[in-house]
Amino acid sequence: MTDANEMVCSLRCLRDGECGRILALGECGGLYKRLLDLGFIEGARVRKLFSAPSGSPAAYLVMDAVIALRSADADGIAVMKNECDR
């Protein structure tokens, strides 16, 4: 919790159960608008719930819904890690 750089990572780097706040969406290709529609907007809180055995896809809780994303897509979303508030 001391180094700010450690706190910023991609959504993919979150471990199961960890939370974060979305900082920015990179170029996620065709998924960009879809992700926005699903609630992956700047400032939204996300929590990684669980992942498939190979690590991709993984399920994220965002806007009270569970969305599965492939790790390649999750890589394009930058988050600030923080404590889960629930």
Add this chain to the structure above:
Amino acid sequence: MSVTDKVKSLLRHRAASPAPGQEAVIALAGNPNVGKSTVFNRLTGLKQHTGNWPGKTVDAAEGFFERDGRRLRVVDIPGMYSLTPRSPEEQTAVEFLCAGRADAVAVVCDAGCLVRGISFVLEMAELTDRPIIVCVNLIDEAGRRGIRVDTGRLSALLGMPVVASSAASGKGLGELAACMAKASAGGRRRNCPATYPLPVEEKLRRLASAVAACAGKNAPGVRPRFFALKLLQDDSDPFVRSIADASGMAPEMRERLRSLARECREELAAGGLDGGKLTATVISRRMITAGAICEQCVSKDSGRQRAVSDVRLDRFFTGRVSGRLCMLLLLCLVFWLTIVGANYPSEWLSGVFGRLEPALRSRLDGWGMSSFARGLLVDGVYRVLTRIIAVMLPPMAIFFPLFTLLEDAGYLPRAAFNLDASLCRCGACGKQALTTCMGFGCNAVGVTGCRIIDSPRERLIAILTNSFIPCNGRFPMLTALIALFLTGSVAPPLDSLLGAALLTGLICLGLAASFGASKLLSLTLLRGEPSSFALELPPFRKPRIGSVIVRSMLDRTLFVLGRAAAVAAPAGAVIWLTANVRAGGESILSVICRFLEPAGQLLGMDGVILTAFLLGLPANEIVIPLIIMAYMAQGSLNGLNDAGAVHSLLLANGWTVGRAVCVMLFTLMHWPCATTCVTIFRETRSLKWTALAVLIPTAAGCAVCAAAAALFRMAGMM
């Protein structure tokens, strides 16, 4: 209401013909997975039919009900996340909304994730000036998770009627119906509360006034401001074209608007709001407004957030070992129930049809019909048609409800989640796992299901490889051959186990072939990177058995049966003609058989079997009966039901274990049945892709069978 009551009311309603022009149209919209269809089914009962708008290939359900003396037609448009269409399904929905055919729109939201729903409501309010009714559904489920929604407050904030409902139990739907009736009578509503940053608002004003001037009259039901917003974001958006088409805008006006939009975009980009950022800003603004609204009317009991048990179940169903084991066991269980359960009704149905036949024959005789025409109708059309109904209906009537049950409980998205990694390696989409599962019931249904896949490339892959999945029509054939040739000599308790294991092996082979073909396609004809994938995992829900049965019967079983019957009737006539029209003292059937003999031999089979597969094009169910018919040199399909007699007949015609295996492999991989071919054409609108969908499995089947036959010959088993 019981099912019989529903059917009765359906019949009553058909009798009283609707008076056109007297009814109001309500569009039922909302995100996927919010229980929209349940609301629809509850509101309209069984009084619905599938509507097909001119020029549209995708169907949407349409139904009606009467309330307060008004007749309301409800159109269930496909679920979507926003009004930016990304799949053909969403495109239809958007086109319907743009055409302004709806007098009012009811938006169904999930009380459990209201922010996203309200954000969609806000977008809808930007689109149309017609009344909007908000239905906060799944309120009971949210209540169990400690979520309370103050609908009065929400209604005041949005300026729209808001109804809390729990469609599964019917709660709140009376009120919803009343609101719909009232809204459809007309009336205005307050304007939408979502606003954008000042520079965007300024451009919107400029564009909107240009739109209003250009179009003269606007697209019915579409606000100029919304059209301006879409133009500003992306003027190549299919939405823009839909609206322009609906309002009959001239090409030069479109060009003028386009250049004005480009100008506005450049100005915004200079200010730091370029393409992607603009879209993000617009959507975030809407979402934030929705969030602020929800903050004021949703209270959360923090102790009972998204159920921990749900996450635990999810971990179990998607675990490395438990997930895969579950998938395999569930698959086996569904097949076992289908195969075992379908036997009895199948026998009963063929008995009934058999008893009806003499009556039909004598009735036709009474009309003085020639024996040729009678043979064509009874021995040809009637026998093939009834055979297909008797063999096809029971397994489908068991499989589809089971499948819908898994769908309803929320298991299927987890299966897609589990299989996504493998499918991703094949260059395909994880949702293909769902269409694959549907293919086990019927390939035609699986092909139709491919609409859920967004990327056109991946949708084509899923469509082209679906027929590798053995459908219900091919299962009886596989199980019969396994029982006759492979497990016949094993003692009773072990034989069914061995049979199940062998069948599972064959199914896995089919799956592997389907995945392999996907990989091959993505490396050759349909090259491309696997596109992105966002799959929503809805909470696990207790399925509603009654509605599951009704829905799966109506939506899937009867649909497939109807199409199969339409193909089978003419095919029955053709089959009878080939068996009974003689050329040079020999029936056409045996001429074809002789002609195909060398090809059949090469594939480890014989001419008769290959001919049966060809004539079995309308439905795979009749392949075995056709083989028996040809071996016995009879003129019509015959109910030879005694397994022993069939076995000795096949042995007498040169069948060996090796040949049986080749036939099973060919059953797994050959041309899709006629119904599936027609469906593939309907979905792809392309002869080229339809031809390829026939060629791929056929080529694979021929290669595999020829290789297997060569091996068996070397081993001396043939």
